[in-house]
Amino acid sequence: MFFFRIMIMSFRSLWVHPLRSVLATLGVIIGVAAVVAAMAILEGMSARFATGFESMGSNKLYIMPAVQRRGHRTVGVFDSLKLADADAILKECNAIRTAIPQVMNAGLVKYFSKNTNASILGSTEQYCKVNSHEVAEGEFINRSDVQTGASVAVLGANVKRELFGGRPALGERIKITGAMGARGFTVIGVMEAKGNVAFTDVDKQIIVPVTTAMDKLYGLKAVSAIVAEAVSPDDAKIDEAKAQIKKLLRARHKIRAGKPDDFQVQAQKEFVKQFAMFQNIFGVVLWSIAGISLVVGGIGIMNIMLVAVTERTREIGVRMAMGAQRIDVMQQFLIEASVVSFLGGALGVLMGWGMAGMIENLTRLFETITTAWAVAMALGMATFTGIISGLYPAWKASRLDPVEALRYE
Amino acid sequence: MAALIHLENLTKHYQMGETMVRALDGVELQIQPGEFVAITGASGSGKSTMMHLLGCLDRPTTGAYWLDGELVSAMTDRQLAVIRNRKIGFVFQTFNLIQRTSALDNVSIPLFYARVTRVAELARRALDRVGLGPRASHAPSELSGGECQRVAIARAIVNEPKIILADEPTGNLDTRTGKQIMDIFHELHQSGVTIIVVTHEMSVALQAERIIRMRDGKIVEDRPVDRAEKTRGEEATEPATPDREPSPPMARRAKV
Numbered sequence: 001m002f003f004f005r006i007m008i009m010s011f012r013s014l015w016v017h018p019l020r021s022v023l024a025t026l027g028v029i030i031g032v033a034a035v036v037a038a039m040a041i042l043e044g045m046s047a048r049f050a051t052g053f054e055s056m057g058s059n060k061l062y063i064m065p066a067v068q069r070r071g072h073r074t075v076g077v078f079d080s081l082k083l084a085d086a087d088a089i090l091k092e093c094n095a096i097r098t099a100i101p102q103v104m105n106a107g108l109v110k111y112f113s114k115n116t117n118a119s120i121l122g123s124t125e126q127y128c129k130v131n132s133h134e135v136a137e138g139e140f141i142n143r144s145d146v147q148t149g150a151s152v153a154v155l156g157a158n159v160k161r162e163l164f165g166g167r168p169a170l171g172e173r174i175k176i177t178g179a180m181g182a183r184g185f186t187v188i189g190v191m192e193a194k195g196n197v198a199f200t201d202v203d204k205q206i207i208v209p210v211t212t213a214m215d216k217l218y219g220l221k222a223v224s225a226i227v228a229e230a231v232s233p234d235d236a237k238i239d240e241a242k243a244q245i246k247k248l249l250r251a252r253h254k255i256r257a258g259k260p261d262d263f264q265v266q267a268q269k270e271f272v273k274q275f276a277m278f279q280n281i282f283g284v285v286l287w288s289i290a291g292i293s294l295v296v297g298g299i300g301i302m303n304i305m306l307v308a309v310t311e312r313t314r315e316i317g318v319r320m321a322m323g324a325q326r327i328d329v330m331q332q333f334l335i336e337a338s339v340v341s342f343l344g345g346a347l348g349v350l351m352g353w354g355m356a357g358m359i360e361n362l363t364r365l366f367e368t369i370t371t372a373w374a375v376a377m378a379l380g381m382a383t384f385t386g387i388i389s390g391l392y393p394a395w396k397a398s399r400l401d402p403v404e405a406l407r408y409e
Numbered sequence: 410m411a412a413l414i415h416l417e418n419l420t421k422h423y424q425m426g427e428t429m430v431r432a433l434d435g436v437e438l439q440i441q442p443g444e445f446v447a448i449t450g451a452s453g454s455g456k457s458t459m460m461h462l463l464g465c466l467d468r469p470t471t472g473a474y475w476l477d478g479e480l481v482s483a484m485t486d487r488q489l490a491v492i493r494n495r496k497i498g499f500v501f502q503t504f505n506l507i508q509r510t511s512a513l514d515n516v517s518i519p520l521f522y523a524r525v526t527r528v529a530e531l532a533r534r535a536l537d538r539v540g541l542g543p544r545a546s547h548a549p550s551e552l553s554g555g556e557c558q559r560v561a562i563a564r565a566i567v568n569e570p571k572i573i574l575a576d577e578p579t580g581n582l583d584t585r586t587g588k589q590i591m592d593i594f595h596e597l598h599q600s601g602v603t604i605i606v607v608t609h610e611m612s613v614a615l616q617a618e619r620i621i622r623m624r625d626g627k628i629v630e631d632r633p634v635d636r637a638e639k640t641r642g643e644e645a646t647e648p649a650t651p652d653r654e655p656s657p658p659m660a661r662r663a664k665v
Contacts, residue, residue: 323494
């Protein structure tokens with residue numbers, strides 16, 4: 001009851017200078033808005049990545065050329081992985097149960113007058129099983145298509161819709177333009193709609209035999225990756241598979257002892273770890289920004305409270321004459337400081353929430369998730385800032401001499 | 410009858426630069442319950458210091474002050490705050506109302522610090538006593554000077570204190586409004602409250618029962634007011650032309 005009355009009193013005195021109160025809390029508002037928005041983005045990204053990783057499967061290994069970015073240049077060997085490497089891995093590594101060579105590139109697809117851009121995935125007959133992605137109609141490329149480099153294509157659900165609409169696509173001829181010019185392909189199947197698998201929209205994808213993609217579309221001598229599956233998702237088995245692949249590929253690529261690999265093997269699990277690390281770093285940066293802006297915000301609050309105490313010296317004197325204890329005066333200004341920063345925090349939450357929504361709408365990469373926990377945390381931090389920065393002004397007010405305060409003009 | 414206020418060799422010294430100011434210099438005084446006392450003197454005579462000490466806003470340098478049987482000169486800040494809240498009601502020259510809050514809220518302040526629960530009811534009753542019940546929701550800026558001072562009196566009496574300490578209560582008011590305020594003090598006095606008015610206006614002081622005159626921190630005169638004097642005092646505060654409707658009070662209003 002007593003507390004509640006002080007709250008009402010605080011609201012009143014803040015309302016006297018609305019603009020001043022808002023300016024004083026600007027630091028808190030911006031800080032809280034930044035935290036809420038960044039948390040929403042981080043949460044959204046985590047959720048998106050979690051489903052992304054799940055769809056990848058936990059026993060997968062990605063073998064890629066050893067390419068590194070140094071500043072703006074990409075250095076390393078691009079064409080170290082050959083088709084035969086995939087076969088060899090499957091044959092000789094007993095901890096591996098599948099190994100699919102893959103080529104991924106962009107291509108322009110044309111069916112009579114209709115054009116669309118699609119990502120062209122060169123793969124093998126194993127694709128369906130490894131990615132749990134099945135054909136909806138027609139059939140998938142088979143082993144002999146891969147061996148002969150047949151000009152057949154399986155369309156992603158969206159590609160089919162864009163080119164053919166509701167009409168049947170099976171048996172139709174489409175043109176795909178790669179690095180080596182336009183080539184005709186026969187549509188033999190359409191995949192079921194699945195959305196994102198491992199951060200690629202598979203519905204905007206056309207799957208062709210890996211050999212066809214390399215020889216007829218892009219003129220490649222090497223594959224862009226080999227996707228392998230270990231026999232089991234145990235850490236031990238994954239490590240064993242990695243070791244086997246490394247040993248085999250070093251031997252096949254004739255790399256002498258002491259020289260670095262010209263390829264890299266990464267387990268899907270390691271991506272998860274890397275992402276978790278990225279998430280942690282992002283979190284630390286986020287909380288640092290929040291901390292700094294709240295310190296700045298706190299200075300703003302302290303400043304305004306010092307002004308308020310000076311301005312209201314006489315009121316403090318009157319209150320003391322009426323029987324206010326020093327602790328009552330202190331409490332009043334502390335509550336006022338925390339009310340102003342809590343309100344600033346609330347404004348900040350709204351702003352941050354709006355910012356997150358805007359980012360979501362602009363980028364359309366992921367949904368942002370504003371959790372109750374993030375909001376509570378931000379408000380709590382704002383209020384805490386208010387109390388801390390209100391301490392000194394409130395203490396100053398409570399130490400005033402009643403006679404001096406009453407005389408103050 | 411035990412004295413309500415008993416001062417024994419009270420001194421208050423201030424250090425002002427090089428010189429020591431003896432604001433109060435060995436004051437001896439007794440005030441009985443139910444008295445109406447005026448403390449007068451020129452500025453610098455020590456009457457303000459006297460008022461601060463009597464109001465428990467300050468402590469004496471030496472000497473003893475018993476209020477209602479308690480030695481307040483030896484009390485802590487916390488105890489003094491409680492005494493001010495329960496036993497003393499202040500009325501100031503500049504009203505010292507808190508702006509932008511209603512009359513009712515202003516009157517509620519002492520109740521608030523007394524942790525009383527029936528705040529609105531008691532505050533309203535106090536406003537009714539000074540005849541401002543209907544204006545309870547008005548802010549000080551919407552009230553005339555006389556009304557402001559009546560709100561201040563309501564605030565002073567709301568905790569039913571033993572003493573009302575008024576510092577130049579009519580100083581910022583015109584004669585007619587000043588008279589109204591003095592009438593309220595008379596009514597309160599009739600109901601048994603001890604009233605101490607600090608003033609330099611003789612016409613106001615003469616309305617009390619007893620005048621204490623101070624000079625250089627000492628009481629130089631302490632005498633009862635006789636009836637003839639009193640009548641003169643009242644006449645002095647009457648408006649010059651009582652039959653005519655007076656113009657509205659144009660009091661200077663101090664803001665808190």
